[in-house]
Amino acid sequence: MDNPEPTLESLVVVAARQGASDLHLEAGLPPAVRIRGVLQVAAHPLPAKSLVEIARALLGADGWAAFEQRRSCDLSRNIAGYRCRFNVFQTSRGIGLALRLLSSFQVTLEKLNLHPDLRRWIGHSHGLILVCGPTGCGKSSTLAAFVQEINLSDARHIVTIESPIEYHFRPVRSYIRQREVGRDTPSFEQALLDALREDPDVLMVGEMRDPETMRLTLNAAETGHLVLSTLHSSTAAEALQRMVSAFPPEIQAGVCAQLADCLIGVIAQRLRHRPDINLRVPECEILVSSTAVKSFIRSREFFKIASSLETGAEHGMWTFTRYRAWLDKRTKWHIPTGPEPGNSEEETSPASAAVPAGAAPASAAAAPAPPTNRPPQRIEIKPVEGGLESLLRRLGGKS
16 A cells, blocks of 8 residues: 655654654655754655645644745644644745644653752742753743742742743643734733733743843833743853843943842753663753842853852852752652643644554653754664654554
């Protein structure tokens, strides 16, 4: 029997079973998955027609019309029981899709294998918590874990502003509203202005992309709200310096004073694979806003923050080196075993019934590592049990 073209659902199931963090689809090229930071490519290309059909089904009529104008679109969906974030875009070959497999469980600090002391940060009634790191290091998952910790422990009004919404939260003790930029609000700036009139206790800003978003985020943190957000940077000091340098020089002194007054802490994280548990876990640098750190921020002496990290263990600070030593001594780990029922308010795809028994979900800790100089590996995968090619054949119905 002829092998029909694999569906998006079957491709997601294959990627999840392989423990992949990302799935790449491109017209005329074979599917590629990123497993523990290394790109692996299957043998057979996907026709352009199949990618167009997949993209049309994902975007719907209205979304497709918008895509034809912008030539790109961000969205998130539940596919085959797995929460996925998509970027659909036009390339020289046709339609391309970059898909990130998110955690298939309600993330918490414990389930992401983060340090338990971070739970103290959510006890603050106002201030700014920053999570930074390179692309794909699990920043969004860490933010979601903070929101879920508040949801499970306290009655607060939480407003999230995301592009797109990645994790759907079921209110437990908190009252949670989620807004998606482009669908529910035209921009981060407008959503932040709106939020200040919506009586929030906690604001989660998916990403601070420009000075205006940063300014409104700082204002919200300074006026009695607990604000969580992310930045792209490799260290805590670099995140603070980058935030300040985004503003014109004539107002940077005022921004530094605001930042010093409202900062609670900064987490710089990256992912490291641990062979002993066959899982990638966050490795963190944790900066707490101590008196010395506040002084360095006000005086714009960001280079001195490294010394505070080295000597700030009593304040709950961690350098990457000390945090790695703590991970090496750790014996209790949370190992994802499968999707949790009812982990999303959206309906899952009908193809979720096709998820093989014992399929391991891609957790936030299985997100890709920072880019390296290693070239992509083209792997002609043999049709052996558990291989990408054989799974595609079985899911496609080839006998």
